[in-house]
Amino acid sequence: MEQNYKLKISYDGTRYYGWEHQPDRETVQGKLENVLSRMCGDVPVDVIGAGRTDAGVHARAMIANVRLDTPMDADAILTYMNRYLPDDIAVLEVRLASERFHARYNAVGKTYQYTCFDGPVKPVFDRKYYTPMEQTLDVERMQQAAHYLEGQHDYKSFCGNSRMKKSTVRIVDTITIRRRKGYVYLTFHGTGFLQNMVRIMVGTLLEVGVGRREPEEVQAILDGCDRKLAGPTAPAKGLCLVKVDY
Amino acid sequence: MEQNYKLKISYDGTRYYGWEHQPDRETVQGKLENVLSRMCGDVPVDVIGAGRTDAGVHARAMIANVRLDTPMDADAILTYMNRYLPDDIAVLEVRLASERFHARYNAVGKTYQYTCFDGPVKPVFDRKYYTPMEQTLDVERMQQAAHYLEGQHDYKSFCGNSRMKKSTVRIVDTITIRRRKGYVYLTFHGTGFLQNMVRIMVGTLLEVGVGRREPEEVQAILDGCDRKLAGPTAPAKGLCLVKVDY
Numbered sequence: 001m002e003q004n005y006k007l008k009i010s011y012d013g014t015r016y017y018g019w020e021h022q023p024d025r026e027t028v029q030g031k032l033e034n035v036l037s038r039m040c041g042d043v044p045v046d047v048i049g050a051g052r053t054d055a056g057v058h059a060r061a062m063i064a065n066v067r068l069d070t071p072m073d074a075d076a077i078l079t080y081m082n083r084y085l086p087d088d089i090a091v092l093e094v095r096l097a098s099e100r101f102h103a104r105y106n107a108v109g110k111t112y113q114y115t116c117f118d119g120p121v122k123p124v125f126d127r128k129y130y131t132p133m134e135q136t137l138d139v140e141r142m143q144q145a146a147h148y149l150e151g152q153h154d155y156k157s158f159c160g161n162s163r164m165k166k167s168t169v170r171i172v173d174t175i176t177i178r179r180r181k182g183y184v185y186l187t188f189h190g191t192g193f194l195q196n197m198v199r200i201m202v203g204t205l206l207e208v209g210v211g212r213r214e215p216e217e218v219q220a221i222l223d224g225c226d227r228k229l230a231g232p233t234a235p236a237k238g239l240c241l242v243k244v245d246y
Numbered sequence: 247m248e249q250n251y252k253l254k255i256s257y258d259g260t261r262y263y264g265w266e267h268q269p270d271r272e273t274v275q276g277k278l279e280n281v282l283s284r285m286c287g288d289v290p291v292d293v294i295g296a297g298r299t300d301a302g303v304h305a306r307a308m309i310a311n312v313r314l315d316t317p318m319d320a321d322a323i324l325t326y327m328n329r330y331l332p333d334d335i336a337v338l339e340v341r342l343a344s345e346r347f348h349a350r351y352n353a354v355g356k357t358y359q360y361t362c363f364d365g366p367v368k369p370v371f372d373r374k375y376y377t378p379m380e381q382t383l384d385v386e387r388m389q390q391a392a393h394y395l396e397g398q399h400d401y402k403s404f405c406g407n408s409r410m411k412k413s414t415v416r417i418v419d420t421i422t423i424r425r426r427k428g429y430v431y432l433t434f435h436g437t438g439f440l441q442n443m444v445r446i447m448v449g450t451l452l453e454v455g456v457g458r459r460e461p462e463e464v465q466a467i468l469d470g471c472d473r474k475l476a477g478p479t480a481p482a483k484g485l486c487l488v489k490v491d492y
Binding site for chain 2: 011058078082087088089090091120122124125129132
């Protein structure tokens with residue numbers, strides 16, 4: 001009998017073409033589906049993620065759901081998956097979920113964290129998880145700029161998909177920016193994010209942080225509803241999906 | 247005028263054939279010497295490390311010294327090196343040292359840390375810096391076994407070089423083993439270590455930790471002075487040189 005399972009997954013996105021499966025390319029969803037499909041006797045399996053992370057973006061706790069017909073219990077599924085998945089993807093939890101649980105439709109909030117390092121000597125061990133900065137960041141200026149981005153807005157200027165036809169209005173509850181030694185962490189919580197939206201917000205805030213833009217300009221960028229007004233898309237490797245709320 | 251500099255270096259050893267230069271192979275010493283040689287106008291340069299780490303072993307703070315004839319000051323040397331070194335090697339400090347300072351001869355102690363993970367789900371982000379264990383480790387048994395290894399002993403059974411002709415007597419002051427969630431950290435402080443010595447001690451302690459050997463056996467292994475008596479050489483990737491004392 002088919003049952004619905006909720007999965008919590010952690011991955012290092014460095015060598016993947018993002019979450020969503022693509023023909024002939026390594027993706028996280030593709031890896032998960034391959035392992036689960038084999039586990040269930042080579043039947044097709046659909047893993048539904050809470051969202052799609054871009055190529056190179058990491059996740060500490062992506063949530064997904066999947067319907068499986070297997071005699072194995074949740075613990076056995078977790079053990080099986082971790083045995084056959086590569087070491088840059090780990091399944092943290094497998095739980096039997098209600099029949100109606102849908103990882104994408106039921107998600108009510110997401111937290112992303114973006115990590116930069118602006119100290120003089122770049123740390124080596126976590127180098128795949130932060131974006132190195134050549135200039136020192138002024139966190140206070142970045143915080144001022146971030147306030148303009150909080151709330152409910154039309155984030156069209158921060159949308160990487162130029163052909164987006166649906167609404168580009170979203171709510172970003174909080175943006176917190178804090179420094180710990182040479183690291184600067186930007187944490188975004190919102191109900192949902194457009195394609196590349198966090199990375200474009202970060203790219204814009206970094207321009208404020210190095211003095212290339214004024215914090216007040218962010219209001220005009222929002223109002224203009226034009227991607228060209230915002231800063232560049234910050235590199236993928238600094239970004240990590242840290243939590244999904246249900 | 248040639249001056250002597252002390253360097254503090256951090257590296258991820260994953261893709262290197264160890265510290266010591268070898269023809270046609272990527273080594274940490276080789277990388278450092280190439281960059282410094284270019285900096286000084288293509289004159290040959292000898293970087294003397296506090297010790298040699300094996301292929302795949304990491305360092306948080308290797309110490310080295312090098313004689314350079316350059317008009318640049320220590321800060322400028324540091325900046326230059328970090329600009330041209332790959333991102334898995336970072337120079338943390340460059341200081342003018344006394345003419346007689348020798349990173350190997352003057353070293354009076356070293357601290358190595360070995361990291362294992364024995365929890366059910368292996369973390370992905372630091373996967374290149376710990377050794378995954380299939381069985382749960384009994385830290386108390388490992389601590390009992392480690393006591394036999396502390397002190398001044400002939401560590402011939404823990405020497406990876408079977409043709410070692412010099413003395414294999416060393417002093418290991420302290421071995422501490424502690425658990426933090428699924429991680430088990432083994433920290434060794436001693437005056438000096440033989441080739442592979444830390445990894446063979448770890449390989450032996452892990453056999454005790456999973457119940458394959460009794461803690462008391464370690465005494466007989468030491469007394470036997472025979473490499474075959476000890477456990478296997480634990481994988482390089484869990485090992486990190488964390489401190490050198492002068």
